[in-house]
Structures are given as structure tokens and as C-alpha cells.
Amino acid sequence: MKAYETVIGLEVHVELATKSKIFCGCTTQFGGDPNTHVCPVCSGMPGTLPVLNKQVVEFAMAAGLALNCSITQKCKFDRKNYFYPDLPKAYQISQLYLPICRDGGIEIETEAGKKTVRIHEIHMEEDAGKLVHDPWEDCTLVDYNRCGVPLIEIVSEPDMRSAEEVIAYLEKLRLILQYLGVSDCKMQEGSLRADINLSVREVGVPEFGTRTEMKNMNSFKAIGRAIEGERKRQIELLEDGGKVIQETRRWDDNKDTSFAMRSKEDAQDYRYFPEPDLPPIEISDEWLQAVRAHQPELRDEKMLRYEKEFGIPEYDALIITGSKQLADLFEKTVALCQKPKEVSNWLMVETMRLLKEQEMDPEEITFTPAQLAGLIKLVDGNKINRTVAKEVFEKVFKENVDPEAYVEKHGLGLVSDDGVLRSAIRQVIENNPQSVRDYMGGKSRAMGFLVGQAMKEMKGKADPGMVNQIVKEMLDAM
Amino acid sequence: MKITEDTVKYVAALAKLTVSEEEQQKVAEDLDRILDYIETMNGLDTDGVEPMSHVLPMKNVFREDIVTNRDEREQLLRNAPKQKDGSFAVPKTVE
Numbered sequence A: 001m002k003a004y005e006t007v008i009g010l011e012v013h014v015e016l017a018t019k020s021k022i023f024c025g026c027t028t029q030f031g032g033d034p035n036t037h038v039c040p041v042c043s044g045m046p047g048t049l050p051v052l053n054k055q056v057v058e059f060a061m062a063a064g065l066a067l068n069c070s071i072t073q074k075c076k077f078d079r080k081n082y083f084y085p086d087l088p089k090a091y092q093i094s095q096l097y098l099p100i101c102r103d104g105g106i107e108i109e110t111e112a113g114k115k116t117v118r119i120h121e122i123h124m125e126e127d128a129g130k131l132v133h134d135p136w137e138d139c140t141l142v143d144y145n146r147c148g149v150p151l152i153e154i155v156s157e158p159d160m161r162s163a164e165e166v167i168a169y170l171e172k173l174r175l176i177l178q179y180l181g182v183s184d185c186k187m188q189e190g191s192l193r194a195d196i197n198l199s200v201r202e203v204g205v206p207e208f209g210t211r212t213e214m215k216n217m218n219s220f221k222a223i224g225r226a227i228e229g230e231r232k233r234q235i236e237l238l239e240d241g242g243k244v245i246q247e248t249r250r251w252d253d254n255k256d257t258s259f260a261m262r263s264k265e266d267a268q269d270y271r272y273f274p275e276p277d278l279p280p281i282e283i284s285d286e287w288l289q290a291v292r293a294h295q296p297e298l299r300d301e302k303m304l305r306y307e308k309e310f311g312i313p314e315y316d317a318l319i320i321t322g323s324k325q326l327a328d329l330f331e332k333t334v335a336l337c338q339k340p341k342e343v344s345n346w347l348m349v350e351t352m353r354l355l356k357e358q359e360m361d362p363e364e365i366t367f368t369p370a371q372l373a374g375l376i377k378l379v380d381g382n383k384i385n386r387t388v389a390k391e392v393f394e395k396v397f398k399e400n401v402d403p404e405a406y407v408e409k410h411g412l413g414l415v416s417d418d419g420v421l422r423s424a425i426r427q428v429i430e431n432n433p434q435s436v437r438d439y440m441g442g443k444s445r446a447m448g449f450l451v452g453q454a455m456k457e458m459k460g461k462a463d464p465g466m467v468n469q470i471v472k473e474m475l476d477a478m
Numbered sequence B: 001m002k003i004t005e006d007t008v009k010y011v012a013a014l015a016k017l018t019v020s021e022e023e024q025q026k027v028a029e030d031l032d033r034i035l036d037y038i039e040t041m042n043g044l045d046t047d048g049v050e051p052m053s054h055v056l057p058m059k060n061v062f063r064e065d066i067v068t069n070r071d072e073r074e075q076l077l078r079n080a081p082k083q084k085d086g087s088f089a090v091p092k093t094v095e
Ligand SMILES: [Zn+2]
Pocket: A021, A024, A025, A026, A037, A038, A039, A040, A041, A042, A043, A148, B069
């Protein structure tokens, strides 16, 4: 068999984190009963007119700047025409001729070192509705709640060569967009989805092979398998003397294979033309500068700051900044308790352990900075010991309990009542005359034994420092 | 003739319009005349004139990102030829 190279480019659709839709005042909130987030504009009623949400333009600019694009300061929308029930107007308002961002790129880490994936363009557009097949009446049910939710489509150049590179690119993209606050990028809710354009060619051949497109992939695992499956399919086809046909294929993750989608009778011809209902956009230098000035701290800067400002080891900073959720949790908790190293430890050790055990992503963490800070204060003030702290943390993680209240309710706090401790220690000393004699005879190790017995008597719930001190004091007074 | 009957058929199919055999010839001629008329524009010297996409001297018409609409489903579905469970029901779409 000849050696082949896989060539992959991505079109990534990202739903923007605006409160309202792109052209009307309907909410973008995920879920909701069918068609309850819909108005005459986003359902395409005749006579309605779109008005552009300014935040969409600013989010698109922010994304473009973070992805090193140049911003098209004079841009406009175009109309993409096609008939399908997910699109009530029979056209999608999108951008073809003057996309808002062009010619960018980001660096990804690969096994062979750093590599740049170039970004061809980013354009703004509206999302479509959702179609569900109704098996009872053999018809299709249409829900327009997502219709008109703002999207940006980020189109890469065909610069990726493997599933690993694609996933590295997507992860980097996701993190940047999350840090920007441009999108929550929840793949399970469809707010980040990728179309994969893939072709293969013999190593050394300069021309690209014929590519296929797999649409709307929404999990990293499925993307990895789809790339592997489609690469194999194309190579086998070529090896058998066949030809790859340019077509859209649907990846079936359960069957681990892709299927050609029934090609429409006509070639796709969207008859784009300038959108007459929306006046053009002119982005002034001042506006661009203002957006640039408000760009938040991204991962690399954050990592450096964690190391410098908080003395967090590089590896820990890398892990914590690897998720916006973790980074936010870290910063907010530190602001509450001023103990960056403690916070980092709880995140790096116990949080990671529980995430792994529960097969959860950091995005699914539900405990609050106040809860973690509360726990750290309990440990720090010697109110509970480390073992108890781990137990309590597990409760905080799984059930969002308030640590102070939980410790109080279950009597987990360390006894620091001087009288209680003294009477327990007095008992221990009376019960162990031999150890007392040993100590008097110069065997200082005997004191350790007495402290241990006292801790046992207190069932571990005594402040060891205090016990130590009282034992010594009592022995020395004898 | 720039517009052939094949073009008419193609454009009609894209626009989901039915144009009868008899009409096709006539539509082709009409479209041809329209194009001819527009061609007169090519006689103008447009050197240094920026392409224009909108006739009105307007730009940057925005709304703020505020939710102003509420659930109006009942009203919305009133004209639907068929509905089910709060959704528009349409003929089955191909997978
Ligand atoms: Zn609406």
C-alpha cells in the first residue's frame, strides 16, 4: 500500500453567548418548550424586519482579534437562499462577500512541536430551527427556539493532518472563546459544532485529493473516530482503483461508519445576494480599539500570572487554566480566602480525583467558591483535621453542602475545649503509669505514646497541637 | 439569447416554481429583455466608484442585547396548517 497523508479543514459553528437573538428580542436560552422563544421576526412572518444585535458584532470582533485575524471594517450581510423547513424565511442571513474577520491563525501543540493552523475567515450568521421526526404521524415537527440564535462560523485552512491535530485545534479554540466570554462552547448543547472537510493524497503529491464533508459533529470522541473512519474509507477506495466523490456524508457513531447523505437533485446553488434588509456595518478605528482594549486575559497570560502572583507551579497553572470553569473557581476562591496554594491543592488533588471518579468535566462542577473557601478556613483555623476535611469536601463536591454547617451538624469539628481535653488527658496519664515513668526516666519517646493515646481517646477529633502542649505541660508538672 | 429554456427550468426549480412548457419560451424572452436593459449600465464609466450594496445612506443600525419578547406560541401557531405538541408539523423531511 502507498503512503497517504490526510488533509483536514474545519468549519466550526459557535453559538454566541448573547442574551437575545441576532435580529430580534427573543431569548437565546437553551431548552424551553418548543416555539416559546419565537416571535414574528425569527419565524419569518411577512412584513417583519431584522435589526442587528450590536453585541454579536462585538463578540465576532473579539473572537477575530483573539484568533489573530484582520477585521473587515466595512462589512455587510448576504442572503443565502434555500428551502428547508428549519429555515422559515427560506433564506439564512449570513456573510459571503465581506466576512467580519479574515486571515488569522492559532498555534497548536502537536507531537512534532508547535504548528500554526490558519483561519481563512469568520462570519456572522443566524442559527436554524430544530426538526424532529414524529414516528406516529410520519411527519416532521419544527421548533424555532434556536432559529435566529447568533452564530459565528470559523473556517480554517486545510492545515490539519490528523485527528490529534484537529482535537488540539478545537480544544484551543474552545478555550479561547470561553475565556473571551463569547460562547459557552457546550458541545452537548450544540453551541460548538464542527463540519469536517477531509481528503487524502499520496505523500509527496502537491495537489489536494477530492474531499468529503461530515457535518455537525458535536463530541471530540465522535470527531476522532469519524476522522479515522473516513480516512480509512477514502484510502481503501483509492487502493481499489476507485475515486472519492465530493459529497456530504453523515457519520454514524454507533455503527462506526459514515453514509452518503442523499444528494439533492440539484447542485447546491444558494444564489447569494446582499441582504437588503440590513444596512452595512462600518467599524471605526475607535470602536475596534475599544474592543481590543477590553479583551480579557487569555490562557497564556493567566498561566504566567498564576506562577508569578500566586507562586503556583507551572504544571498546576497549566491544568487549572485548561478550563475556564476551574480558573474562575480558583480566582474567586482565592479572592475569598487569600490562600492560593491551598485552593490550588484542593483543585489539583481532590477535585481532579472526584472528577475522574464521577467521569465529569470541570464544566459540570457545581460547588461554589464560597464553599471551598469555607472549607479551607475550617482546616486553616484547626477546626477540622485533614482526614475530616477530605470527607467534607466530598460532600461539598457531590451535594454542595455548606462546610461549616455540615461539620457542626455531624460533630466533626476538632475539640478545642481546654477543659474537655485536660480531663481526657488526665485519664490517659493515670491509665499509663509505666509511660509516665519512662518519660521521667528520660525516654522522651514515651510522650509521643501518651499523645497518641489521648488522640485515640478523643477519636481523632482533637487539635493535635493542643494535645501535645497539654500532655507536656502535665508531665512536666508532675 | 442569453437565457435559454434550460436556465428557466433550473431557476424555476431552485425557486420551487412551476413554469409550464408554453410559458418557458415567453419567460426566457422576458428575462432576456430585463438583462439587456440592465446591460446598458455597462456603458457607464464606473472607474473609481465603490460598489454599492444599499441605496439608502444608512449604516450601523443596531439594537442593544436585551430580551424584549415573551412566549407567544399560541398566536404564532394560529396560521399553521398543521401543528402538534406546540410544534409546526410539516411533511416528512428526508433524513
Ligand atoms: Zn424572535
